Amino acid sequence: MSTLDRLRTRIRELPISIPAVLELASVCICICLFVGTFVALASGIPGAGSGAASAGDAVVGSGGAELLWLGIIAVGAAFVVFWTALVPVVERVCY
16 A cells, blocks of 8 residues: 555545535635735725835835735735645545
């Protein structure tokens, strides 16, 4: 029995449903992204601070708002990659 077969067997024997856990975690992530988007909108759009005169001028925004937007984009992108790439692989390997 190969290592992959043993891993499949161990995952199938777990008392929890892996798809149910993935779906519940996805709902939680979506809710957090939804709330985070409204919080980010309330704190302002990054780069819309002082109205820079030209493209060469530095736009000074609030660092917290920019980090919040960056976090929302990073979590959203990771979530999309997870569902489009990793979940199908897990389903093929485990089921």
